[in-house]
Amino acid sequence: MIIMFSRLFTWIKNNKLTSLLIAFIVYKFFNPFDVIQNFTGYNRSYDYSDSIGYDMPMMESLSGTSAKVSLGRGGIMPPNEAAPTPDIQDRMVITESYISLQVENVTSSIDEIKKLVIDKEGYVVNTYLSRPEFGEEATVQIRVPTESIDEILSHLRSNSVKVVTENISGRDITDEYVDIEERIRQLERNKERLEGFLDTARNVDEIMKILPQIQSLQNQIDSYVGRIQYLEGASSTSLITIYLSTDELSLPYAPVKSWRPDAIFKQATRSLIVSLQKLGTFTIWLGVYSVLIVPAITLVLVVVTLVKRRRQQ
Structure with missing residues (x-):
């Protein structure tokens, strides 16, 4: 496990631009706050306050x-x-x-x-x-x-x-x-x-x-x-x-039991479906934008390779 993290850290250190691009894409399509919200349930607000006043x-x-x-x-x-x-x-x-x-x-x-x-x-x-x-x-x-x-x-x-x-x-x-x-x-x-x-x-x-x-x-x-x-x-x-x-x-409700396995299972299933949908959406977007991403990555690799060769000479 330590060796794997060490290799990952070394790769990120050597490929900063690519790592930054991957991090941006992951954040764009897989916001961790959305995942937490989908897992814990729907964040709904129901205002029961009346509007009787002045x-x-x-x-x-x-x-x-x-x-x-x-x-x-x-x-x-x-x-x-x-x-x-x-x-x-x-x-x-x-x-x-x-x-x-x-x-x-x-x-x-x-x-x-x-x-x-x-x-x-x-x-x-x-x-x-x-x-x-x-x-x-x-x-x-x-x-x-x-x-x-x-x-x-x-x-x-x-x-x-x-x-x-x-x-x-x-x-x-x-x-x-x-x-x-x-x-x-x-x-x-x-x-x-x-x-x-x-x-x-x-x-x-x-x-x-x-x-x-x-x-x-x-x-x-x-x-x-x-x-x-x-x-x-x-x-x-x-x-x-x-x-x-x-x-x-x-529906808006206050559960009688604080821990309901059936409700948690439904919420987890929904969260999984939403995550798979986001993964599919990300794959489609990645495929469409690959005409720009692949040449950009290739150009970066070529430039990095040329710079390394000049330093070695």
Whole structure:
């Protein structure tokens, strides 16, 4: 073993340019970080954090794009949270659900989900479908009436091969709703006072000083009213994010067992397939670029040989 490493080191020392070229090609096509990632599993990130705060999602489109309007600038929304109101019994809660399902056919499952959502008077927010080598996978986001969420989740469970993960989270927005209502009332009272001053204005100069203040208050009222409408709509419906796949390992999940030989075997097999594909890709690229690499290496060897001969003479 020591002799072999010694010979390898001597060869690298005598063929620095060739060694550098080989090292570059290996790094280009066989990045060690990719190999480690393929061996240890898929590096996926699923953000389960909600977007309910002072950035207001004003509209959800079928493409999943949300337009956000910040109410935190210009003093419209306060930096602190609304004061708690424990005396209110009928609470307003925004509910979001996440469920990962292993299914037999992803495409047919998406069609069934769309029909179910239409029957429940909801709508599809976003749909993403992918067909990699190891099976179909998809992410579907739907928004349905809150009273239908239990029935829809039950239907999804019963029509799947396996429920991999399920999570339901809620955010109580009652305090914020009550706080905004009070702010609207205060702004409307201030606006009425300014309008009273406007009626008693004696000249154009006084009118021009009052009008911008009235317009500023009206803009704040409109922003608060938009927020109120969003909170009412968001609390009356629920957002459900559904992860679908024919392969359990493609889904976001927290394994019950920390060491699963079957899962590790699948991941190792996939890593081997990916490595073989990269090897095939490297071979093809090497064959194509050999028209440049072979003459370059030959030229380098010829130059090195001539230099050695001159030194010997």
